[in-house]
Amino acid sequence: MLPKYSFIVPIYNEAENILEMYRRISQVMNQMDGKVELCFVNDGSRDLSLKIISELHQKDSRVVYLSLARNFGHQIAVTAGLNFVRGEVTVILDADLQDPPELITEMVELWKQGYHIVYAQRIKRSQESWLKRLTAYAFYRILQRLADVTIPTDAGDFCLLDRQVVNVLNKIPERNRYIRGLRSWVGFNQTAIRFERDPRFAGDPKYTFGKSFALAINGIVSFSKVPLRISTYLGLLAAFVSLLMCLLVLYWRIFIPNSPLTGVTIILMAVFFLGAVQLISIGILGEYIGRIYEEVKQRPLYVLSEVAGFEEESELDNY
Structure with a gap:
């Protein structure tokens, strides 16, 4: 029986956060009105992340995971998850708990009202430097003015996607992917849910200024001439x-x-x-x-070294 809900959590050196993330997201999964799969995507972590994920998979059949052969980047890790998950509804969220899993139930309610995409829009960033808040504020508004499509401001990758949307995203072949831009480009009924972003639960941010700047350039170049x-x-x-x-x-x-x-x-x-x-x-x-x-x-977007929990293991041959 295929799951109704799929949660994608990209992981890169998040060993300190995984167990707390699992604890909180398990509470949400227990409230769902259908079968749930929790898909961790290990993006070439060098710490104990893969070991912890594997142990969770052994204890809880709802936990499935993909392990990439090296670090391919956050957007590619999310793409890998989208390629494999099987639910009618897919939710993307980060492992640092800045995206509160408790919002998923509200997102699902909006999906049941007919929305295909529900994105989380930040109204406050806790414990972030004034420079990061200023640059993020400026980037989203510059991107919105320059882009060929309307990309919502202050909205990250934390979102809910209907299966119809996931199928379209999986058919898009481009390699320099900016998920939140592609999410807007595909159209469908979209709405926002606003929240205050929490500080990281533990560890250092994995998105350095350099990576954030590169993502910003990629977003502008991908969606604007x-x-x-x-x-x-x-x-x-x-x-x-x-x-x-x-x-x-x-x-x-x-x-x-x-x-x-x-x-x-x-x-x-x-x-x-x-x-x-x-x-x-x-x-x-x-x-x-x-x-x-x-x-x-025409290189593949990513290379997989390990897959666990998916019934169709033959899908490995395609990636």
């Missing part, structure tokens, strides 16, 4: 400024022959300005070309 237009606008601006500088130099040469701005200074200003415009434009083009390069290689 505006950066390419910006390079065009920069080129036009450079041409206009160059013309203006030529006119100013001509004016100074004629009317202010001893002006210091007509020598090396003005030349260096022009060289640095044009060089900056060129490098920015090349960098923007490089981001898009790099994604084309990744797509044409």
